[in-house]
């Protein structure tokens with residue numbers, strides 16, 4: 057039975073979506089059908105389609121009572137909106153259906169495991185959110201909340217685990233035929249931890265272990281955990297709140313963390329070998345992965361930053377977008393990311409310039425546009441006379457540009473959107489340490505209408521930023537202080553008709 061609250065949300069989104077022109081949305085990154093979007097939820101492959109749900113407030117372009125928006129796709133780039141899947145309509149989730157995930161059950165139905173939020177009055181008159189894990193089962197279109205909800209409550213917490221920060225379950229079917237999920241949690245003094253649970257049927261859950269603990273290192277509460285095997289290792293992804301920067305890592309406040317290591321099957325704990333940020337740009341949070349039918353581990357994140365998301369240039373009826381889906385792998389103890397190969401199918405109008413000498417400002421014939429996939433191979437003309445700086449500017453006209461600049465002597469790559477059209481005093485630059493062989497660097501720059509994603513050295517690092525630049529600012533130019541040789545391969549990306 058669809059509740060009145062969900063029916064209203066569905067009616068609202070159907071009525072209001074016509075007021076958003078396709079040209080005002082990203083072309084190949086998912087944006088909310090209407091209103092506000094944050095975390096990706098329930099990323100799954102079900103009945104021959106990719107499903108992506110999202111944290112959704114259909115009635116406003118700011119965060120509010122959380123619903124789940126819903127879209128499906130065959131290729132992870134063309135998304136078709138479906139009616140909202142969940143609304144906060146039960147006593148145990150009346151203050152929000154927070155983040156969660158999806159898995160296929162043995163009878164062929166799809167299970168959504170999500171966090172129900174209920175405000176609890178405190179002795180001092182304030183309110184705090186109590187968080188539990190809840191289930192809804194459906195057919196890929198409509199979902200019925202389980203009568204047994206909530207299925208995980210404070211009773212299922214380890215000693216000292218906070219009932220106020222217990223959220224974002226990520227579920228999967230283990231090779232042993234048992235369902236598992238990891239849930240974000242913290243101790244009473246706000247130190248993040250990830251809890252592991254198991255279930256025979258997806259409805260009845262058992263506490264297993266504290267899979268991983270922060271021990272005061274990376275931020276405070278750990279949100280949106282994920283846990284999976286990749287290239288012979290185990291990976292924990294999580295989004296810690298309130299991070300402190302460490303050198304060039306973890307500059308985003310609420311940031312992303314990737315831990316690479318192993319799993320101790322007896323203790324059911326993760327042992328960590330390496331840590332790194334997932335994205336080194338400005339706008340990336342709460343990623344979630346899927347194991348695609350062809351074996352690829354694909355990750356998608358919310359292309360935003362919690363600290364700046366309310367600082368808008370001007371009022372807008374919708375807000376929020378997802379990152380490109382990215383294929384993951386591990387090389388030399390690092391997480392590598394590359395845009396899903398489906399993007400190659402959308403490339404057209406190839407323009408190639410080989411061995412271009414850049415010293416000062418250079419523009420190249422046919423290299424321009426705002427829906428762009430561009431590969432750059434950069435090298436010094438003479439290693440003995442290393443260049444000071446190389447930069448590429450894009451989304452450019454007389455007033456605007458966004459730049460990526462490389463300083464080989466400092467091994468620094470910078471993304472700078474100061475002149476992208478932002479009228480707000482928010483963070484506009486991010487620097488990252490990168491690897492290069494004596495000034496040799498490979499970049500793949502992907503532009504959609506409202507974003508740039510830079511894949512460095514075949515995905516060894518990624519820097520992501522949103523930009524709010526008028527679409528007719530379509531210039532691309534190159535600049536070098538010193539002598540730089542560049543190979544440029546540039547494609548347009550076909551606009552997607554919705």
Ligand code: FRU
Nearest residue numbers: 095111154155223279280342
């Ligand atoms: C992360 C997050 C989650 C929560 C959701 C609420 O961005 O704070 O922990 O489930 O957003 O919308």
